Amino acid sequence: MVGGEKMEELRVGVVGYSAKKFDKVKAMGDIKEAYDKIEKKFPGREIEIVSVLIDLGIPALAYREALKRGWRTVGIACSLAKDYDCFPVDDKIIIGEEWGDESAKFLDSIDALIRIGGGGQAINETNETKRRNKYVIEYDLSALE
Secondary structure: OEOOEOOOEEEEEEEEOOOOEEOHHHHHHHHHHHHHHHHHHOOOOEEEEEEOOEOOHHHHHHHHHHHHOOOEEEEEEOHHHHHOOEOOOOEEEEOOOOOOOOHHHHHHHOOEEEEEOOOHHHHHHHHHHHHOOOEEEEEOOOEEO
16 A cells, blocks of 8 residues: 555466476576566556466466565466465465366456466467467476476
8 A cells, every 4th residue: 555545456477387397597587587577567566476376386486486575476276276285375266176277267367477488278378368468478498307
């Protein structure tokens, strides 16, 4: 709150690898750079980071950096997330039984999107976000096998 007024929210989706191995140092650099870009493009907004709830991969890194910046966190996932360690987000939304069931709610919930690597679902969500004319930041990141 600034001067008694609530700041306008900006919900930023973050997608990318969850289970695959990747260069965490590069990914963390990409997250920090993307967050800096978001802050510069949308000054004075109260930022929330929205991701897949599980405490793995890109979502885990994105949530931790959000906390360092004092931002709220939101997790949107299907019920299979219960089989994983989940990040202690501020708000949790469970939709559907299979991975991907949450995708429509996720896309409807965000104002902007950051993609760092990722597979088919991350690419599809990025393309749909662009189709909706929302702000998108993308970084290529190879999976390590």
